[in-house]
Amino acid sequence: MLSELRDSHGRVMRDLRVSVTDRCNFRCLYCLPETEEAANFYRTRWEGLGKLPGPAGPIAYEWKPKVELLTYEEIVRVSRIAVELGVTKLRVTGGEPLLRQGVEKLVGSLAGLAGVEDLAMTTNGFLFARKAEALRAAGLRRVSFSMDSLDRENFRRMTGRDGLAEVLEGIRIAQEMGFSPVKVNAVVIRGMNDHELETLAEFAMERGLSLRFIEFMPLDSSRAWQRDLVVPGREILERLKARFGLEAVDQSGQPSETARRWRFAGGRGEIGVIAPVSEPFCGHCNRLRLTADGKIRTCLFSIGEHDLRPLLRGGATDDELAWRLVEIVRGKEAGHRIGKPDFVQPARTMSCIGG
Ligand code: SAM
Numbered sequence: 001m002l003s004e005l006r007d008s009h010g011r012v013m014r015d016l017r018v019s020v021t022d023r024c025n026f027r028c029l030y031c032l033p034e035t036e037e038a039a040n041f042y043r044t045r046w047e048g049l050g051k052l053p054g055p056a057g058p059i060a061y062e063w064k065p066k067v068e069l070l071t072y073e074e075i076v077r078v079s080r081i082a083v084e085l086g087v088t089k090l091r092v093t094g095g096e097p098l099l100r101q102g103v104e105k106l107v108g109s110l111a112g113l114a115g116v117e118d119l120a121m122t123t124n125g126f127l128f129a130r131k132a133e134a135l136r137a138a139g140l141r142r143v144s145f146s147m148d149s150l151d152r153e154n155f156r157r158m159t160g161r162d163g164l165a166e167v168l169e170g171i172r173i174a175q176e177m178g179f180s181p182v183k184v185n186a187v188v189i190r191g192m193n194d195h196e197l198e199t200l201a202e203f204a205m206e207r208g209l210s211l212r213f214i215e216f217m218p219l220d221s222s223r224a225w226q227r228d229l230v231v232p233g234r235e236i237l238e239r240l241k242a243r244f245g246l247e248a249v250d251q252s253g254q255p256s257e258t259a260r261r262w263r264f265a266g267g268r269g270e271i272g273v274i275a276p277v278s279e280p281f282c283g284h285c286n287r288l289r290l291t292a293d294g295k296i297r298t299c300l301f302s303i304g305e306h307d308l309r310p311l312l313r314g315g316a317t318d319d320e321l322a323w324r325l326v327e328i329v330r331g332k333e334a335g336h337r338i339g340k341p342d343f344v345q346p347a348r349t350m351s352c353i354g355g
């Protein structure tokens with residue numbers, strides 16, 4: 001009898017992020033920039049920063065052929081086994097998860113797994129309004145949108161698409177339909193959208209949303225990431241504290257939560273700061289990732305991956321898959337190495353890994 005997914009550092013895995021596609025209809029410049037101009041976005045602002053591409057060059061990406069993607073049956077099987085081994089939280093992500101046909105069927109199957117306490121989806125929101133009813137009916141209750149700017153032109157610059165109106169509509173509909181909480185993620189990049197921190201926070205307060213400010217991480221296909229482009233979480237918080245009355249949310253019972261959270265005093269909504277670069281939280285990490293092509297990643301910044309597809313398609317039993325998961329988790333790295341001399345950016349971008 002297998003027990004749980006415990007790594008060699010004593011951490012127990014409770015959270016599985018499932019990427020259902022590597023494709024995306026957006027081209028966020030911190031993830032999958034489309035044009036050279038977008039990939040070089042900082043040059044005009046930051047004289048003297050290294051030239052692109054860096055020594056390693058940009059990460060070439062090609063969409064995976066469909067046959068290499070796990071089927072919904074395969075995804076559900078891996079998720080069920082992970083849940084039997086103690087995972088309680090599942091998040092459907094991508095790429096853009098709403099691009100995968102019939103994703104609501106997958107959501108329905110995952111929602112029906114005994115032992116799943118929390119099922120959520122992360123989406124850029126562009127297609128959410130069209131899919132909301134089907135997702136709700138399938139059992140989705142929590143959704144996180146990505147929205148880095150409230151300024152139409154800046155939104156277009158950051159995502160490569162003129163889609164702010166659609167995303168705002170998606171957020172409105174999610175709230176109207178009772179999804180709860182509705183979270184909004186904003187990646188903060190110095191010189192790009194850091195002037196919008198207060199506007200975004202105000203939007204969260206007015207709408208009663210949970211807004212998460214995320215530090216820019218070195219996971220972009222252009223390898224444009226530079227530390228100077230990261231606005232440290234501490235700085236974000238100081239700025240917001242200067243403007244809003246904020247009360248710390250008691251998180252003592254949730255050590256593995258990535259966001260440090262504050263609610264607006266006397267108001268609705270809250271903000272959170274996710275600071276993996278300046279204040280790593282690896283010591284409490286309980287997350288695993290399953291990529292769309294069937295690889296398990298034990299860290300966003302893992303250099304190696306563990307391919308489950310040959311087992312899934314080669315007749316492995318549930319027990320064999322479970323043992324493989326246990327073995328993989330045992331080798332989970334202690335933490336990421338951003339900022340260390342030996343740091344190497346992973347060969348796949350956030351869109352492939354599943355954020
Ligand atoms: N396409 C969906 C979306 O954008 O919400 C889901 C996948 S996306 C990879 C998941 C999350 O990763 C998004 O909130 C996005 O902002 C975040 N992300 C992508 N690249 C990032 C980076 N280089 N640094 C920090 N966050 C990043």
Ligand code: SF4
Nearest residue numbers: 024026028031124351
């Ligand atoms: Fe697409 Fe999400 Fe990456 Fe933006 S962050 S390019 S929406 S996968």
